Amino acid sequence: MEKSLGIYIHIPFCRSRCLYCDFYSTTGRENDMTRYEAALRRHIREYAPQLDGYVIDTVYFGGGTPSCFGASRLISVFDELKRSGHVSIDAEVTVEANPESVDKAEFIRLHRAGFNRVSLGVQASSDKALRELGRVHSFNDASNAVEIARSAGFLNISVDMMYGLPNQSNEDWSNALMAAVGLKPDHISCYGLKIEEGTPFYIFRDSPFLPDDDKQADMYLYAVDVLSRFGYKQYEVSNFARRGRESRHNSKYWTGGEYIGFGASAHSYIGSVRYAAFSDIDRYMDGVEGGGGVVETSEEIEGFELAAEYLMLRLRTVDGVSEEEYYGIYKCGMKRVLELLESYEERGWAVYREGRWRFTPEGFLLSNTLIGEILDAQTRERRETLRPWQTAPVEDSDQTELFTTERRITGIVY
Numbered sequence: 001m002e003k004s005l006g007i008y009i010h011i012p013f014c015r016s017r018c019l020y021c022d023f024y025s026t027t028g029r030e031n032d033m034t035r036y037e038a039a040l041r042r043h044i045r046e047y048a049p050q051l052d053g054y055v056i057d058t059v060y061f062g063g064g065t066p067s068c069f070g071a072s073r074l075i076s077v078f079d080e081l082k083r084s085g086h087v088s089i090d091a092e093v094t095v096e097a098n099p100e101s102v103d104k105a106e107f108i109r110l111h112r113a114g115f116n117r118v119s120l121g122v123q124a125s126s127d128k129a130l131r132e133l134g135r136v137h138s139f140n141d142a143s144n145a146v147e148i149a150r151s152a153g154f155l156n157i158s159v160d161m162m163y164g165l166p167n168q169s170n171e172d173w174s175n176a177l178m179a180a181v182g183l184k185p186d187h188i189s190c191y192g193l194k195i196e197e198g199t200p201f202y203i204f205r206d207s208p209f210l211p212d213d214d215k216q217a218d219m220y221l222y223a224v225d226v227l228s229r230f231g232y233k234q235y236e237v238s239n240f241a242r243r244g245r246e247s248r249h250n251s252k253y254w255t256g257g258e259y260i261g262f263g264a265s266a267h268s269y270i271g272s273v274r275y276a277a278f279s280d281i282d283r284y285m286d287g288v289e290g291g292g293g294v295v296e297t298s299e300e301i302e303g304f305e306l307a308a309e310y311l312m313l314r315l316r317t318v319d320g321v322s323e324e325e326y327y328g329i330y331k332c333g334m335k336r337v338l339e340l341l342e343s344y345e346e347r348g349w350a351v352y353r354e355g356r357w358r359f360t361p362e363g364f365l366l367s368n369t370l371i372g373e374i375l376d377a378q379t380r381e382r383r384e385t386l387r388p389w390q391t392a393p394v395e396d397s398d399q400t401e402l403f404t405t406e407r408r409i410t411g412i413v414y
């Protein structure tokens, strides 16, 4: 039986840099788009023989701003992937877009070519807030973009929103959420603004104009409550969907599914190996064209690390974790982890239902800290259960690295 596989294609071009963004993308490199498209196609073509045994059931064009790349290039890259003969007829095919680069004729072409999901960066409903974030579109542009996507035939539309913005009040966030709901998308992602080192926003890291942690927490819990009232069920820390509209592609990241990334800075996880391509468009194109390879980092994930990833990723979802699944991966119990989860249950941060542990919204809010504690408990348990002849030292779990890797993979800030 064929195994399911996701494909991620990174398009590292943006019209301008948003002031908070630390994702890999470039500006002013339009002249390199044709070369980049050729490099992506060649990379896919050369990789295709290794796809035997797999069926590609999700494809995700992310960025950057894929809608800046133009429909012709996106379609040509997707066609190359289709030529591999492994893309399922009912694959979920997502294109990320920003409102300023959404064009009806282009979207009609994308839809006809098989793209069937749009993820739109809306972020805020106030034009002032959008300007302060360095976004180059208005909320009206976002509203038009949703209409254009819908009239082009897209029936699965997601919008991204951000909270914890400078000077944002609870009322502002409530208005932004209602404006997002008013667009009637199928899926809404809500991310808290995170001030990243190296971004222009970093100088505001200690600013009193930024909502503090408590205020951000209130905004998050408010979003969980309001969105559920409007039919958007939370299925992951930051993601909410109407029934059946959960992102199939992103769910692979959270459930240990396999995926291959093409493009600069794209991540892959296949077999038990996780690897990342150069976060540099020139090194990526040179690597493909010269045959010298594009992999910047690579690591084998197995045994204990695989079990740690299971805990770390699954606890981000409302499905949570089960002892049985954990045992299936690691062939070892999770006594210490269960003790911790029970203590979280007493504090209202976790619940146990039908054989599975999951975080409550209050637990999701603290998930970085709680998952860190869980990974430490798991490491302690491993130490305790080592037999005398198992002399290999057990190092402390490197949560920083795990979180860094995961955040890059999912492109999520929370």
Ligand code: SF4
Pocket (backbone or CB within 6 Å): 013, 014, 016, 017, 018, 021, 022, 023, 025, 063, 064, 065, 098, 121
């Ligand atoms: S947030 Fe999106 S559009 Fe803005 S610079 Fe980053 S990748 Fe580009």
